[in-house]
Amino acid sequence: MKKAKHILGIGALFAASLFLISADHIDAPAVQGGSSDITDFYAFQGENTDNMVFVANVQGLLSPAATAEASFDESVMIEFNIDNNGDFVEDLVIQAVPRNGKMYILGPVAPVQTGLSSMLTVESAKDVNSVNITAYGEEAQVSSNKGISAFAGPRDDPFFMDFAQYSAIIAGEASGFNNPGTDTFAGTNVMSVVIEVPKSMIGGSGTINTWVESKRKQ
Amino acid sequence: MKISNKILGLTLVAGLLMSCETENLSGEGMGVDNNPNLAGTYVQEDQMGRPAVNTVFVSSGSKDEFNVTIPSEQNESFQPMFESTLLALNPGYTTNALGMDASTFTSALATDVLNVSLDGTTTFYDGTNVLTGRALTDDVITVELLLIFGGPDFSENPDFSDDHVDSNDKEFLSSFPYLASPH
Numbered sequence: 001m002k003k004a005k006h007i008l009g010i011g012a013l014f015a016a017s018l019f020l021i022s023a024d025h026i027d028a029p030a031v032q033g034g035s036s037d038i039t040d041f042y043a044f045q046g047e048n049t050d051n052m053v054f055v056a057n058v059q060g061l062l063s064p065a066a067t068a069e070a071s072f073d074e075s076v077m078i079e080f081n082i083d084n085n086g087d088f089v090e091d092l093v094i095q096a097v098p099r100n101g102k103m104y105i106l107g108p109v110a111p112v113q114t115g116l117s118s119m120l121t122v123e124s125a126k127d128v129n130s131v132n133i134t135a136y137g138e139e140a141q142v143s144s145n146k147g148i149s150a151f152a153g154p155r156d157d158p159f160f161m162d163f164a165q166y167s168a169i170i171a172g173e174a175s176g177f178n179n180p181g182t183d184t185f186a187g188t189n190v191m192s193v194v195i196e197v198p199k200s201m202i203g204g205s206g207t208i209n210t211w212v213e214s215k216r217k218q
Numbered sequence: 219m220k221i222s223n224k225i226l227g228l229t230l231v232a233g234l235l236m237s238c239e240t241e242n243l244s245g246e247g248m249g250v251d252n253n254p255n256l257a258g259t260y261v262q263e264d265q266m267g268r269p270a271v272n273t274v275f276v277s278s279g280s281k282d283e284f285n286v287t288i289p290s291e292q293n294e295s296f297q298p299m300f301e302s303t304l305l306a307l308n309p310g311y312t313t314n315a316l317g318m319d320a321s322t323f324t325s326a327l328a329t330d331v332l333n334v335s336l337d338g339t340t341t342f343y344d345g346t347n348v349l350t351g352r353a354l355t356d357d358v359i360t361v362e363l364l365l366i367f368g369g370p371d372f373s374e375n376p377d378f379s380d381d382h383v384d385s386n387d388k389e390f391l392s393s394f395p396y397l398a399s400p401h
Contacts, residue, residue: 023269023270023273024264024269024272025273027264027272027273027285028264028282028284028285029282030263031263031264031282031285036263036264037264038264038265040269041266041269042354043332043340044351044352045340045351047392047393052334052336053396062400064400076263083289088289088290088292089289089290100254104254104256106256115288116261116286116288117261117262118260119257119258119260120256140395140399142395149394151394151395155395155399156386156387156388156398156401158354158386158390159269159386160357160384160385160387161359161383162381162382169378176376176377177377177381177382178382179380179382180382180383181381181383182383183383185387186387187387189400192395192397194394194395194397196394199336203336205336207333207335208333208336209289209332210331210332210334211266211267211289211331212265212266212267213265214262214264214265215260215261215262216260216261216263217258217259217260218258
């Protein structure tokens with residue numbers, strides 16, 4: 001009880017910085033609510049266990065009505081980064097760029113350069129895959145080419161959490177979570193990119209470090 | 219002077235590449251059908267490895283900076299902030315169920331990448347496997363709350379260590395694209 005109050009007191013001090021918890025939805029002022037705001041990142045073994053699936057979601061908390069109007073920003077690249085040797089620098093990237101109703105998928109390929117800037121060149125464009133961006137209300141359109149499957153379009157936000165109660169706790173208005181809790185993200189959608197690749201293309205075995213980035217064309 | 223020359227050089231190279239690509243693509247049908255010119259330089263705005271890391275552990279004035287700090291430099295720049303945040307959230311923190319003290323735990327978190335096994339089960343935590351990926355069904359927030367508040371055996375601060383939302387509102391698919399159709 002005492003401990004709980006102590007936590008609450010400190011928590012209240014941090015309320016400003018912690019108010020908007022979620023997976024990565026609206027995580028920072030510069031990207032909050034914008035077309036480059038990453039909401040979530042997943043990496044898991046595919047239905048075919050020789051494959052790895054990467055999921056990046058952007059533009060969170062879309063109501064059904066807002067989803068019908070939502071689209072990928074053609075100036076924003078979604079880049080999956082893969083580090084094979086444990087130095088936290090990307091050795092491979094999978095890059096997704098939307099254009100004219102299609103999502104173009106480059107890689108897995110060694111990046112032209114690592115770090116905060118990504119350059120796409122003539123070479124980058126040689127082995128590009130693409131998939132039609134699925135419209136809201138339409139059956140999922142999937143492309144498969146050379147073992148790589150791709151999807152891009154609106155999906156249910158797979159994230160779940162009682163964000164409202166967490167906020168109440170942090171604000172000092174509640175003394176704990178409810179049981180059962182309420183999923184604040186129920187009924188909301190995201191814009192999603194799903195790419196499945198053979199594990200043999202990203203190192204084959206062992207452990208990778210992976211993260212996703214959104215990057216805007218200059 | 220040197221720098222401006224370099225920049226000029228880079229710009230020229232970039233310009234050449236872009237014009238080359240336009241020609242090649244239209245002339246030789248490289249890439250997919252009607253592949254538009256995607257060439258250019260793309261500069262980072264957001265990034266994410268593990269769920270909720272920037273949101274929970276980075277103070278409000280530094281969140282944008284965290285999003286444009288490359289993972290190999292995140293530990294050095296942000297671990298002290300992560301540790302003070304952890305100890306502010308849970309002043310009674312000793313170790314968590316992974317046996318990590320505050321310094322070890324926040325060092326692991328500050329480099330915000332997802333560790334993924336290419337050899338089998340991929341899960342954030344399933345009772346046996348720890349940090350071998352992130353599956354759609356993983357209750358990642360409860361895992362993180364347990365690691366922050368739950369103490370060495372997940373028994374501490376029960377009011378704060380589980381949000382009691384254990385699954386998604388829609389069933390996931392067993393096949394590609396795995397995510398449920400939109401609402």
